[in-house]
Amino acid sequence: MSHARIIVCCLFALLLAPVARAAQVTATLDRDNVQLGDTVTLNIRVEGATSSATMPDLHALQQDFSILGTSQNRSLTVDNGKASSSLTFGIALRPTHAGTLQIPALDVDGQRTAPLSLQVGAQAPATSGAPNRNLFMEATVEPQRGYVGEQFSYVVKLFYAGNLSGGSIDMPDVHGATLQPLGKDIGYDTQRGGRSYHVLERRYALIPQQAGHLVIPAAGFQGSAVDPYDPGSFFGATNNVSASAAPLTIEVQAAPADWGNKAWLPARALSLSVDGWPDAEQPARVGQPFNLTMTLRATGLSDDALPALSLPPLDGATAYPDKPVSRNHVGGQWTVGEREQAFAIVPERAGTLTIPATTVTWWNVLADRQEVAQVPAHRIEVLPAIGGSAATSPSSPVATAVPSLAASAATPARTTPAAMPWRSIALGSLVLWLLSMLAWWLWHRRQRVAPTATPPPTVTATPDSARQARQDFMHAARGTDAAQQLRCLLTWARAERPQIQHPGELSAALDDAAQRAAIDDLQRRHYAGMAEGDGAGALAEAFKRGFAWRHTAPDDAGSALPPLYPFKLR
Secondary structure: OHHHHHHHHHHHHHHHHHHOOOOEEEEEEOOOEEEOOOOEEEEEEEEOOOOOOOOOOOHHHHHOEEEEEEEEEEEEEEEOOEEEEEEEEEEEEEEOOOEEEEEOOOEEOOEEOOOEEEEEEOOOOOOOOHHHOOEEEEEEEEOOEEEOOOOEEEEEEEEEOOOEEEEEEEOOOOOOEEEEEOOOOEEEEEEEOOEEEEEEEEEEEEEEOOOEEEEEOOOEEEEEEEEOOOOOOOOOEEEEEEEEOOOEEEEEEOOOOOOOOOOOOEEOEEEEEEEOOOOOOOOEEOOEOEEEEEEEEEEOEOHHHOOOOOOOOOOOEEEEEOOOEEEEEEEOOEEEEEEEEEEEEEEOEOEEEEEOOEEEEEEEOOOOEEEEEEEOOEEEEEEOOOOOOOEOOOOOOOOOOOOOHHHHHHOOOOOOOOOOHHHHHHHHHHHHHHHHHHHHHHHHHHHHOOOOOOOOOOOOOOHHHHHHHHHHHHHHHOOOOHHHHHHHHHHHHHHHOOOOOOHHHHHHHEOOHHHHHHHHHHHHHHHOOOOOOOHHHHHHHHHOOOOOEOOOOHHHOOOOOOOOOOOOOO
């Protein structure tokens, strides 16, 4: 028993081994484009931080920045029973000169951050009367000229000295365009005309819907400010305050006249990629699907403006698209839209499978020209099915979309290789040691107690088992569970033809086109998630008289195993 406890403890140690990992350190700026006099916050986040993590040495920053203050924030989260901790260092910086300033790599808890760059512009001229006012607003738009459907960056800044007790920024309707907030409000300090101000910055994504001269009306602020010098109030009285930003105009162009019927994609950057190609560890095989994920990412376009993704027709395989996934995130002043489309590719025959090139045409608004994002053609070597022939019968209209359950269970899931080789070596050594300990313990226990081994009973297929399998399938065919229907159909087929391994071989062995079409429809419903429709009724109707097996050629009569249940049930 003591040996068993040792093995259990070692297994726990193996499970907990991935927890002990080096801390991951990242550095980010709350803004990457500021004006001279503004403050910017450098955030250094330490994932998996320990109590020994300390503020990094900041002397390298003093060449281009004034360090106004630092802060620390530690957090602990628990997700699905797994605890994770993080520590964030905040450093408030004020650039000392204009230009492109570099934030060097900093050493934190034995890790180094990636270097960052900050664009610092010349200080903007003070708004008329701003040095003598406690509250004023500014608004900017970028670019000044663009296209219909292109995202413009509209930024509103509220400058205030002292404290505000409340208020709101009111955005007017922009005729001929949509205006949506972009990310969270940003707060920082700056200097204008020799005075210090707090700044509340709010960003908007402005998307014109029509060409022409577009006017952005003035943005306004209505609120209340605290008067700390009012002697008649214990906490300080409040005064109603207001401010407004000047209206702005932009010029909007229509799409080029020769663009055609292609989707109009005016973006600052656009990329197209495909991941999930088979490799030596997970090769492609006949009848076994592999998953490809196509990703379209555009800066300056939201996800709802991106087109649907598809693969060209494939020669020698069938592609089953999954439900598309789309999302947006904020990259500075711009929306970054993403669309992902996953495909299950099921090879139909062994040999070379070519995935044709996929292209997306878009308009580069920075270079003002048409460009093409492309995924080049890719060749895949397809191996024969495990335990099957090199290719499915050409009479089968569509190859199997789902491997047999036995093949699925035997195929391991794709895993991401470990980032550190020493960790894989250590885990492998520990596993080998545990297996050795387990083998020794079992041998030692068998020496003490050697019960008589009784061989398991041999299970032989009989006509009764085939009849029961047929009844189970007909019962499942009247339901809506496509996975259960496919499982029962294969069980029934193997009771009559034990050599059948997966739906592709079953389809190739049948002489009835209706039954082959029913198998194809069943695979689509099971694997591609298609609507049920009348698929279940057609499935039961196609097989109610039993399997319509092909006649075996005379040369193969001696090699094929006789069916366990050769007659049909009527």
